[in-house]
Amino acid sequence: MNRNLRATAQRKLIVEELRKLNSHPTANEIYEIVRAKLPKISLGTVYRNLEILSESGLIQKLEMAGSQRRFDGTVEDHFHVKCISCERVSDAELPFLKEILDSIEGVNDYKIMQRRLEFSGLCPKCRNKNGEMEQPEVSGWERHEAG
């Protein structure tokens, strides 16, 4: 059931630009990039095409935890690491883990269809700047309430 996509200039440019990058841009970042070559393109068009293109399997949509949606010109399923400081997202190639996860077909009577593994931490550039991170602490009333 072919969706019969039309090869519009906007659509071709979005795929082309996204595939040049090894970053994982948001819809808005892609909008800014394609706007350089197609100044009249609208943000809605970018969103609509990113959705259609990922549904069609031509690009990949990344739903990262707790942050905005990102897109990936690489279609093969792989893992990602996100820097908690600068939000940068990089690929994490872990074929060993990929194999283990793919072998899990059921959990708690669920039929597993997708497995998402996402790391977060500090990227090489942010590692130095951020010396320490504070730990959460349990307050007085709760310590008693819970005990």
Place this chain on the structure above:
Amino acid sequence: MNRNLRATAQRKLIVEELRKLNSHPTANEIYEIVRAKLPKISLGTVYRNLEILSESGLIQKLEMAGSQRRFDGTVEDHFHVKCISCERVSDAELPFLKEILDSIEGVNDYKIMQRRLEFSGLCPKCRNKNGEMEQPEVSGWERHEAG
């Protein structure tokens, strides 16, 4: 550095109700639940407290991929499965995997601080209803463009 939380009726009720559940409610679902006992509570108060309580380590905030934030009365780190049909979220106890993931301390020069593993698929209740799911297909222009 204790945040010196005050034991307000609203705050205590939110923790109490959340801990009764083994579901993973959204902020709005928690709002509806606590409203039964504290009708004047505001949605903003629920959001504010869920944030504070999770920062303090008294509850857990779940940032699920591509869907709204959920909360967990269980504080211990564990995995989740989400039904792609009814959105239900269940715990996935996989101590074997947890150990493997925790042993990964670095990827691509990132210092890993958090590991999130999330499954999605069909829950036992939805397994029967949803017979088949359609596959995405590559359209004509892209097949040539890519080749």
Place this chain on the structure above:
DNA sequence: TTCCTTAATAGTAACTATTATCATTTATAA
């Protein structure tokens, strides 16, 4: 107890990412 300080609340406005609407344009196949 009563009083004081300041955290927390209710109510509401604002914000951000994303989706929907719709009149106009344009790719494509006949």
Place this chain on the structure above:
DNA sequence: TTATAAATGATAATAGTTACTATTAAGGAA
């Protein structure tokens, strides 16, 4: 060509969440 329907640009709407602010109320000190 021309007809058709997909796609666009502009803009409005929506959803989830956060910010603001006057008022209330924990909880420690007197």
